[in-house]
Amino acid sequence: MRLSDTTTLLADLVRLPSVNPMGRSNIPSDITLEHRVTAYLEAKLQELGIPTERQTIAPGRDNLIARFQPAEPTFSVLWECHQDTVPIDGMIVEPFGAQITDGKLYGRGACDVKAGGVAMLSAFARLVQENPSRAAAVTLAFTVDEEHTFLGVQHLMKSGVRADCAIVAEPTQLNIVKSHKGVVRWQIETPGVACHSSRPDQGVNAVYRMGRVLTGIAEYAQNLMASRTDPLLGPPTLSVGMIQGGVSPNTVPDACRIEIDRRLLPGERPEDAPADLDAFLRKTVDVPFQTIPPKWACPALESRGADTLIQRLGTAINTVVATHAVIGVPFGTDASTISSAGLPAVIFGPGDIAQAHTKDEWVELRQVELAADILYRFAVGK
Ligand SMILES: [Zn+2]
Known part of the structure:
Protein backbone atom coordinates (compact mmCIF):
# COMPACT_ATOMS: atom_id res chain seq x y z
CA MET A 1 0.00 0.00 0.00
CA ARG A 2 1.19 3.49 -0.84
CA LEU A 3 1.26 6.04 1.96
CA SER A 4 -0.38 8.49 -0.45
CA ASP A 5 -3.57 6.44 -0.07
CA THR A 6 -5.00 8.60 2.70
CA THR A 7 -8.36 6.79 2.75
CA THR A 8 -6.81 3.39 3.48
CA LEU A 9 -4.53 4.87 6.15
CA LEU A 10 -7.44 6.61 7.85
CA ALA A 11 -9.67 3.52 7.76
CA ASP A 12 -6.84 1.45 9.29
CA LEU A 13 -6.30 4.00 12.07
CA VAL A 14 -9.99 4.38 12.94
CA ARG A 15 -10.23 0.57 13.24
CA LEU A 16 -7.47 0.70 15.88
CA PRO A 17 -9.07 2.02 19.10
CA SER A 18 -7.02 4.55 21.09
CA VAL A 19 -9.54 5.79 23.64
CA ASN A 20 -8.18 8.02 26.36
CA PRO A 21 -9.59 6.67 29.66
CA MET A 22 -9.67 10.28 30.93
CA GLY A 23 -9.41 9.16 34.54
CA ARG A 24 -12.26 6.63 34.24
CA SER A 25 -11.83 2.96 35.18
CA ASN A 26 -15.00 1.60 33.54
CA ILE A 27 -13.79 1.51 29.92
CA PRO A 28 -12.68 -1.93 28.61
CA SER A 29 -8.90 -2.16 28.26
CA ASP A 30 -9.18 -3.58 24.73
CA ILE A 31 -10.11 -0.13 23.43
CA THR A 32 -8.08 2.16 25.70
CA LEU A 33 -4.61 3.71 25.38
CA GLU A 34 -2.64 4.59 22.26
CA HIS A 35 -0.37 1.53 21.79
CA ARG A 36 -2.22 0.01 18.81
CA VAL A 37 -2.01 3.25 16.87
CA THR A 38 1.64 3.75 17.87
CA ALA A 39 2.59 0.28 16.58
CA TYR A 40 0.79 0.87 13.28
CA LEU A 41 2.43 4.27 12.68
CA GLU A 42 5.83 2.88 13.65
CA ALA A 43 5.47 0.04 11.13
CA LYS A 44 4.47 2.48 8.36
CA LEU A 45 7.46 4.74 9.06
CA GLN A 46 9.80 1.76 9.13
CA GLU A 47 8.44 0.67 5.71
CA LEU A 48 9.71 4.04 4.50
CA GLY A 49 13.15 3.21 5.86
CA ILE A 50 12.89 5.99 8.44
CA PRO A 51 14.18 5.35 11.97
CA THR A 52 11.66 6.06 14.71
CA GLU A 53 12.03 7.01 18.35
CA ARG A 54 9.62 6.17 21.16
CA GLN A 55 9.18 8.19 24.35
CA THR A 56 7.37 6.15 26.99
CA ILE A 57 4.96 8.31 28.99
CA ALA A 58 3.12 5.49 30.78
CA PRO A 59 2.52 1.77 30.12
CA GLY A 60 0.89 1.48 26.66
CA ARG A 61 1.36 5.18 26.04
CA ASP A 62 4.34 6.20 23.89
CA ASN A 63 5.06 9.32 21.86
CA LEU A 64 6.42 8.36 18.43
CA ILE A 65 8.91 10.59 16.61
CA ALA A 66 10.44 10.46 13.11
CA ARG A 67 12.62 12.94 11.22
CA PHE A 68 13.01 13.97 7.58
CA GLN A 69 16.38 15.66 7.18
CA PRO A 70 17.20 17.01 3.69
CA ALA A 71 20.84 17.77 2.82
CA GLU A 72 20.30 21.53 2.93
CA PRO A 73 17.08 22.28 4.79
CA THR A 74 15.42 25.63 4.05
CA PHE A 75 13.92 25.76 7.55
CA SER A 76 12.72 23.31 10.19
CA VAL A 77 9.19 22.47 11.33
CA LEU A 78 7.56 20.22 13.90
CA TRP A 79 4.38 18.46 12.76
CA GLU A 80 2.53 17.28 15.86
CA CYS A 81 -0.60 15.15 16.13
CA HIS A 82 -2.19 13.36 19.09
CA GLN A 83 -2.96 9.63 18.90
CA ASP A 84 -5.76 9.44 21.47
CA THR A 85 -9.50 9.91 21.08
CA VAL A 86 -12.30 10.64 23.52
CA PRO A 87 -14.49 7.70 24.73
CA ILE A 88 -17.32 6.23 22.63
CA ASP A 89 -20.35 6.60 24.96
CA GLY A 90 -23.61 7.22 23.09
CA MET A 91 -22.21 6.79 19.59
CA ILE A 92 -24.79 5.89 16.93
CA VAL A 93 -22.26 4.78 14.32
CA GLU A 94 -19.88 1.83 14.70
CA PRO A 95 -17.04 3.56 16.61
CA PHE A 96 -14.27 1.47 15.04
CA GLY A 97 -16.04 0.48 11.81
CA ALA A 98 -14.51 3.14 9.52
CA GLN A 99 -17.63 3.01 7.37
CA ILE A 100 -17.51 5.16 4.24
CA THR A 101 -20.70 6.80 2.88
CA ASP A 102 -20.92 9.65 0.37
CA GLY A 103 -17.24 10.52 0.62
CA LYS A 104 -17.28 10.65 4.43
CA LEU A 105 -15.51 8.24 6.77
CA TYR A 106 -17.28 7.61 10.10
CA GLY A 107 -15.88 6.53 13.46
CA ARG A 108 -14.31 7.72 16.72
CA GLY A 109 -11.23 9.76 15.95
CA ALA A 110 -12.02 10.07 12.23
CA CYS A 111 -12.18 13.84 12.57
CA ASP A 112 -10.31 14.41 15.88
CA VAL A 113 -7.66 13.75 14.87
CA LYS A 114 -6.70 10.67 12.91
CA ALA A 115 -7.52 12.51 9.66
CA GLY A 116 -4.96 15.17 10.54
CA GLY A 117 -2.43 12.50 11.49
CA VAL A 118 -2.92 10.75 8.15
CA ALA A 119 -2.40 14.03 6.27
CA MET A 120 0.88 14.56 8.14
CA LEU A 121 2.06 10.96 7.65
CA SER A 122 1.21 11.03 3.97
CA ALA A 123 2.96 14.37 3.34
CA PHE A 124 5.97 13.15 5.34
CA ALA A 125 6.13 9.93 3.28
CA ARG A 126 6.05 11.96 0.06
CA LEU A 127 8.97 14.07 1.28
CA VAL A 128 10.97 10.95 2.10
CA GLN A 129 10.17 9.24 -1.21
CA GLU A 130 10.59 12.27 -3.52
CA ASN A 131 13.42 13.84 -1.50
CA PRO A 132 13.05 17.29 -3.12
CA SER A 133 16.23 19.37 -3.37
CA ARG A 134 14.87 22.31 -1.39
CA ALA A 135 12.66 21.41 1.54
CA ALA A 136 12.15 21.89 5.25
CA ALA A 137 13.53 19.50 7.85
CA VAL A 138 10.42 17.92 9.34
CA THR A 139 10.09 16.36 12.78
CA LEU A 140 6.92 14.29 12.87
CA ALA A 141 5.62 13.62 16.39
CA PHE A 142 2.59 11.54 17.35
CA THR A 143 1.83 12.23 21.02
CA VAL A 144 -0.40 10.72 23.73
CA ASP A 145 -2.99 12.05 26.17
CA GLU A 146 -4.07 15.27 24.44
CA GLU A 147 -7.72 14.73 25.32
CA HIS A 148 -7.11 14.68 29.07
CA THR A 149 -3.95 16.10 30.65
CA PHE A 150 -1.55 16.83 27.74
CA LEU A 151 1.16 14.50 29.13
CA GLY A 152 2.56 13.54 25.72
CA VAL A 153 3.24 17.01 24.38
CA GLN A 154 4.63 18.17 27.73
CA HIS A 155 7.14 15.32 27.66
CA LEU A 156 7.93 15.97 23.99
CA MET A 157 8.86 19.59 24.62
CA LYS A 158 10.79 18.78 27.81
CA SER A 159 12.79 16.21 25.83
CA GLY A 160 14.26 19.08 23.81
CA VAL A 161 12.50 18.73 20.43
CA ARG A 162 13.00 22.05 18.66
CA ALA A 163 12.25 23.57 15.25
CA ASP A 164 11.75 27.02 13.69
CA CYS A 165 7.99 26.57 13.90
CA ALA A 166 5.24 24.00 14.47
CA ILE A 167 1.97 22.88 12.93
CA VAL A 168 -0.42 21.02 15.21
CA ALA A 169 -3.07 18.79 13.65
CA GLU A 170 -6.64 19.49 14.72
CA PRO A 171 -9.78 19.88 12.62
CA THR A 172 -9.79 23.44 11.20
CA GLN A 173 -11.54 22.92 7.83
CA LEU A 174 -8.16 23.71 6.19
CA ASN A 175 -8.09 27.12 7.86
CA ILE A 176 -5.27 28.40 10.08
CA VAL A 177 -5.97 28.71 13.79
CA LYS A 178 -3.51 31.11 15.37
CA SER A 179 -4.92 31.51 18.88
CA HIS A 180 -7.07 29.74 21.43
CA LYS A 181 -7.97 30.09 25.08
CA PRO A 299 -1.98 27.80 28.61
CA ALA A 300 -3.60 29.89 25.89
CA LEU A 301 -2.14 29.86 22.39
CA GLU A 302 -0.91 33.15 21.03
CA SER A 303 0.59 33.76 17.64
CA ARG A 304 3.76 35.47 18.86
CA GLY A 305 6.45 35.17 16.15
CA ALA A 306 4.17 33.15 13.87
CA ASP A 307 3.85 35.67 11.00
CA THR A 308 6.23 33.84 8.63
CA LEU A 309 4.63 30.50 9.47
CA ILE A 310 1.11 31.84 8.89
CA GLN A 311 2.14 33.37 5.57
CA ARG A 312 3.96 30.26 4.35
CA LEU A 313 1.12 27.92 5.29
CA GLY A 314 -1.45 30.35 3.87
CA THR A 315 0.35 30.35 0.51
CA ALA A 316 0.32 26.54 0.41
CA ILE A 317 -3.40 26.43 1.30
CA ASN A 318 -4.29 28.99 -1.35
CA THR A 319 -2.35 27.05 -4.00
CA VAL A 320 -4.48 23.98 -3.29
CA VAL A 321 -7.92 25.30 -2.29
CA ALA A 322 -7.75 28.99 -3.32
CA THR A 323 -8.78 30.51 0.00
CA HIS A 324 -8.56 30.24 3.78
CA ALA A 325 -9.21 32.17 7.00
CA VAL A 326 -6.90 32.91 9.92
CA ILE A 327 -8.99 32.49 13.07
CA GLY A 328 -9.12 31.96 16.84
CA VAL A 329 -11.02 29.07 18.47
CA PRO A 330 -12.33 28.38 21.98
CA PHE A 331 -10.96 24.82 22.45
CA GLY A 332 -7.53 24.00 23.90
CA THR A 333 -4.85 22.01 22.05
CA ASP A 334 -1.25 20.79 22.27
CA ALA A 335 -0.20 23.91 20.33
CA SER A 336 -0.06 26.16 23.38
CA THR A 337 2.44 23.89 25.16
CA ILE A 338 4.60 23.92 22.02
CA SER A 339 4.29 27.68 21.70
CA SER A 340 5.16 28.15 25.38
CA ALA A 341 8.40 26.24 24.69
CA GLY A 342 9.34 28.95 22.19
CA LEU A 343 8.19 27.50 18.85
CA PRO A 344 5.73 29.67 16.92
CA ALA A 345 2.78 27.30 16.42
CA VAL A 346 -0.51 27.20 14.55
CA ILE A 347 -3.24 24.60 14.19
CA PHE A 348 -4.25 23.18 10.84
CA GLY A 349 -6.06 20.10 9.58
CA PRO A 350 -8.91 18.51 7.68
CA GLY A 351 -12.41 18.18 9.16
CA ASP A 352 -14.66 20.41 11.20
CA ILE A 353 -14.43 20.66 15.01
CA ALA A 354 -18.25 20.51 14.97
CA GLN A 355 -17.92 16.78 14.14
CA ALA A 356 -15.25 16.06 16.77
CA HIS A 357 -16.28 14.04 19.86
CA THR A 358 -19.80 13.55 18.38
CA LYS A 359 -22.09 10.49 18.32
CA ASP A 360 -21.58 10.14 14.54
CA GLU A 361 -18.07 11.58 14.17
CA TRP A 362 -16.97 11.79 10.52
CA VAL A 363 -14.55 13.50 8.18
CA GLU A 364 -14.76 14.32 4.50
CA LEU A 365 -12.14 12.15 2.77
CA ARG A 366 -11.36 14.73 0.09
CA GLN A 367 -10.23 17.18 2.79
CA VAL A 368 -7.72 14.66 4.10
CA GLU A 369 -6.12 14.38 0.65
CA LEU A 370 -6.08 18.16 0.27
CA ALA A 371 -4.50 18.61 3.70
CA ALA A 372 -1.73 16.17 2.79
CA ASP A 373 -1.01 18.11 -0.39
CA ILE A 374 -0.99 21.43 1.50
CA LEU A 375 1.47 20.13 4.12
CA TYR A 376 3.79 18.79 1.41
CA ARG A 377 3.72 22.12 -0.42
CA PHE A 378 4.34 23.96 2.85
CA ALA A 379 7.51 21.91 3.38
CA VAL A 380 8.85 22.42 -0.15
CA GLY A 381 7.72 26.05 -0.46
CA LYS A 382 5.43 25.66 -3.48
ZN1 LIG B 1 -7.91 16.78 18.97
Missing part, protein backbone atom coordinates in the same frame (compact mmCIF):
# COMPACT_ATOMS: atom_id res chain seq x y z
CA GLY A 182 -6.17 28.13 27.78
CA VAL A 183 -7.77 26.29 30.67
CA VAL A 184 -6.96 25.62 34.30
CA ARG A 185 -9.17 23.71 36.76
CA TRP A 186 -8.94 23.55 40.53
CA GLN A 187 -11.05 22.94 43.60
CA ILE A 188 -12.14 24.88 46.67
CA GLU A 189 -13.26 23.17 49.86
CA THR A 190 -15.17 24.49 52.86
CA PRO A 191 -14.88 22.66 56.20
CA GLY A 192 -17.77 22.03 58.60
CA VAL A 193 -18.64 20.04 61.71
CA ALA A 194 -20.95 17.06 61.25
CA CYS A 195 -23.88 16.32 63.57
CA HIS A 196 -27.42 14.91 63.42
CA SER A 197 -29.68 17.10 61.31
CA SER A 198 -32.30 17.23 64.08
CA ARG A 199 -29.86 19.43 66.07
CA PRO A 200 -28.12 21.48 63.37
CA ASP A 201 -27.08 24.08 65.96
CA GLN A 202 -24.54 21.57 67.30
CA GLY A 203 -22.63 21.42 64.02
CA VAL A 204 -21.36 23.73 61.28
CA ASN A 205 -22.86 23.29 57.83
CA ALA A 206 -20.10 23.17 55.16
CA VAL A 207 -22.69 23.50 52.37
CA TYR A 208 -23.98 26.79 53.79
CA ARG A 209 -20.40 28.03 53.98
CA MET A 210 -19.87 27.04 50.35
CA GLY A 211 -22.99 29.03 49.47
CA ARG A 212 -21.21 32.16 50.74
CA VAL A 213 -18.10 31.27 48.78
CA LEU A 214 -20.18 30.72 45.63
CA THR A 215 -21.80 34.14 45.93
CA GLY A 216 -18.30 35.64 46.03
CA ILE A 217 -17.20 33.54 43.03
CA ALA A 218 -20.23 34.63 40.99
CA GLU A 219 -19.29 38.27 41.60
CA TYR A 220 -15.64 37.57 40.73
CA ALA A 221 -16.67 35.79 37.50
CA GLN A 222 -18.76 38.75 36.40
CA ASN A 223 -15.94 41.21 37.08
CA LEU A 224 -13.54 38.92 35.21
CA MET A 225 -15.69 38.83 32.07
CA ALA A 226 -15.96 42.62 32.09
CA SER A 227 -12.22 43.13 32.71
CA ARG A 228 -10.87 42.63 29.18
CA THR A 229 -11.54 40.97 25.86
CA ASP A 230 -9.48 39.48 23.05
CA PRO A 231 -10.63 40.43 19.52
CA LEU A 232 -10.58 36.79 18.35
CA LEU A 233 -11.38 34.93 21.59
CA GLY A 234 -13.63 37.15 23.69
CA PRO A 235 -13.26 37.64 27.46
CA PRO A 236 -11.62 35.37 30.05
CA THR A 237 -14.24 33.30 31.91
CA LEU A 238 -14.74 31.33 35.11
CA SER A 239 -17.40 28.72 35.80
CA VAL A 240 -18.17 26.41 38.73
CA GLY A 241 -19.08 23.10 37.09
CA MET A 242 -19.30 20.60 39.97
CA ILE A 243 -20.30 20.63 43.62
CA GLN A 244 -20.14 17.83 46.14
CA GLY A 245 -21.00 17.81 49.83
CA GLY A 246 -22.77 15.82 52.49
CA VAL A 247 -23.39 12.13 53.06
CA SER A 248 -27.13 11.95 53.85
CA PRO A 249 -30.11 14.25 54.31
CA ASN A 250 -30.08 13.70 58.06
CA THR A 251 -26.44 14.66 58.61
CA VAL A 252 -25.11 18.22 58.71
CA PRO A 253 -22.26 18.08 56.17
CA ASP A 254 -18.68 18.45 57.38
CA ALA A 255 -17.20 19.22 53.95
CA CYS A 256 -18.20 20.69 50.62
CA ARG A 257 -16.07 20.87 47.49
CA ILE A 258 -16.48 22.62 44.17
CA GLU A 259 -14.54 22.36 40.92
CA ILE A 260 -13.73 25.52 39.01
CA ASP A 261 -13.03 25.84 35.27
CA ARG A 262 -11.16 29.00 34.29
CA ARG A 263 -10.54 29.87 30.63
CA LEU A 264 -7.41 31.94 30.06
CA LEU A 265 -6.55 34.53 27.44
CA PRO A 266 -3.10 34.80 25.86
CA GLY A 267 -0.75 36.45 28.36
CA GLU A 268 -2.45 34.99 31.45
CA ARG A 269 -0.39 32.49 33.45
CA PRO A 270 -2.41 29.44 34.56
CA GLU A 271 -0.75 29.41 38.01
CA ASP A 272 -1.92 32.98 38.73
CA ALA A 273 -5.65 32.26 38.31
CA PRO A 274 -6.31 30.26 41.53
CA ALA A 275 -4.24 32.71 43.60
CA ASP A 276 -6.13 35.70 42.21
CA LEU A 277 -9.55 34.23 43.03
CA ASP A 278 -8.31 33.14 46.46
CA ALA A 279 -7.16 36.68 47.27
CA PHE A 280 -10.52 38.14 46.15
CA LEU A 281 -12.49 35.67 48.30
CA ARG A 282 -10.30 36.30 51.37
CA LYS A 283 -11.31 39.96 51.17
CA THR A 284 -15.02 39.48 50.43
CA VAL A 285 -16.13 36.23 52.10
CA ASP A 286 -16.12 35.71 55.89
CA VAL A 287 -16.10 31.88 56.04
CA PRO A 288 -13.11 29.52 56.12
CA PHE A 289 -12.22 27.80 52.84
CA GLN A 290 -9.23 26.15 51.25
CA THR A 291 -7.96 26.46 47.66
CA ILE A 292 -6.69 23.11 46.35
CA PRO A 293 -4.04 23.75 43.66
CA PRO A 294 -4.61 22.59 40.06
CA LYS A 295 -3.12 19.26 38.95
CA TRP A 296 -2.68 20.41 35.35
CA ALA A 297 -3.24 23.38 33.07
CA CYS A 298 -3.14 24.26 29.40
